[in-house]
Amino acid sequence: GESVGLHLPTLSVQEGDNSIINCAYSNSASDYFIWYKQESGKGPQFIIDIRSNMDKRQGQRVTVLLNKTVKHLSLQIAATQPGDSAVYFCAERVDSSYKLIFGSGTRLLVRP
Amino acid sequence: EAQVTQNPRYLITVTGKKLTVTCSQNMNHEYMSWYRQDPGLGLRQIYYSMNVEVTDKGDVPEGYKVSRKEKRNFPLILESPSPNQTSLYFCASRTTVLFLGEQYFGPGTRLTVT
Numbered sequence: 001g002e003s004v005g006l007h008l009p010t011l012s013v014q015e016g017d018n019s020i021i022n023c024a025y026s027n028s029a030s031d032y033f034i035w036y037k038q039e040s041g042k043g044p045q046f047i048i049d050i051r052s053n054m055d056k057r058q059g060q061r062v063t064v065l066l067n068k069t070v071k072h073l074s075l076q077i078a079a080t081q082p083g084d085s086a087v088y089f090c091a092e093r094v095d096s097s098y099k100l101i102f103g104s105g106t107r108l109l110v111r112p
Numbered sequence: 113e114a115q116v117t118q119n120p121r122y123l124i125t126v127t128g129k130k131l132t133v134t135c136s137q138n139m140n141h142e143y144m145s146w147y148r149q150d151p152g153l154g155l156r157q158i159y160y161s162m163n164v165e166v167t168d169k170g171d172v173p174e175g176y177k178v179s180r181k182e183k184r185n186f187p188l189i190l191e192s193p194s195p196n197q198t199s200l201y202f203c204a205s206r207t208t209v210l211f212l213g214e215q216y217f218g219p220g221t222r223l224t225v226t
Contacts, residue, residue, distance in 0.1 A: 008152065032212060043116070043202050044155070044215030051212075088217060098143065098162070098208070100215070102154035 009085060010107040019077040021106045023090035028071065030092035035064060035075045035101070038087045047075070047088075077108075085110045114139045118203050121208040124191055132219050133188045137204030141216075142208045143162035145170070146178065148199040149220075155202065161186055162208065162213045193225040 013019045025033065031052040036044040050057045050064045050073075057064050063076040075091050089105035116137045125131055137144065145160040147170075157170030161180040175197055177189040186205075190197060200222050205216040 019174070034215075042221075043204075043219050045217070046214040091155075098160070099157070102147075103157075104152055104154045 002057060007103050008107045010109060012109045013112050015082060016079055018023075019080045019108055020085070020102075021075045021077075021088045022106065023073040023075075023106075024105050025071050025090065025092045025103070027094050028068075028094060028099065029095045030101075031072050031095065032093040033064070033066065033092045034093075035073075036089055036091065036102075037084075038105070040091070042084075044089070044112075047054050050106055080110050082112060084108060084111050114164035114216065116203055116216050118195075118201075118206055118218035118221050120221060121219065122222045124226065126226055127194055128192050131193060133201060133203075133224075134222070135186045135188065135218060137186075137203075137205040137216065137217065138182050138184065139205060139207075140183065142183070143178065143206045144188065145215075146176070146186070146188045147202045147204065148172065149202060150199050158188070158201075161221050190223075193223075197223065198225050199223060221222045 031111045034049045035047040037047050040062050047066050048062050061078045065074045078082045087105045087107050089103045091100040093100045116160040119134045142163045146158040147155040149155050156172045156178050159170050159178040161167045163181050167178050200220050202220050204215050
């Protein structure tokens with residue numbers, strides 16, 4: 001497997017439980033946020049996004065919460081499944097620019 | 113199938129031997145970008161391109177070159193690779209409409225420079 005996850009914080013959850021992965025972003029001018037999932041040996045995959053004028057957005061089994069006051073973003077995964085095991089990281093877009101700033105990620109391990 | 117392809121997937125080379133990593137997308141995206149990913153760090157942008165013949169430096173451009181002669185292709189060139197360029201490289205593409213929405217990543221190229 002890839003070595004990019006060697007130094008990442010890890011969240012271990014039981015299959016079927018809900019998972020919450022957190023991300024602290026850096027720039028108060030960030031106006032758009034994305035969560036990515038990266039499975040071993042693969043490129044990052046878009047999960048869900050949220051604009052700064054929203055507090056919450058829901059997708060299929062996933063919810064993203066945005067707290068601009070404390071510059072915090074979270075990804076909630078309902079009924080976590082073994083296929084959810086991966087590294088998850090957030091990205092922020094600053095000032096409506098093209099540029100994304102990526103977090104280093106959290107490894108999610110799902111116990112059967 | 114919409115996708116970004118990269119070649120090679122794995123490459124071991126020696127210091128100073130020029131190499132090129134190819135990237136191609138079939139989604140007619142204007143924007144393409146190269147990132148490197150290192151343990152414990154987030155993706156860092158090397159170079160990006162807003163459209164054909166338009167390229168610009170990202171956060172870590174030293175030691176790399178790119179070209180964008182065609183819309184679908186965005187090769188990454190290492191003229192004289194060094195061991196500190198050992199990394200996992202990703203190419204990505206997206207539409208430029210408001211720069212929102214999904215950015216598609218390739219599968220990655222694992223480069224080792226000895």
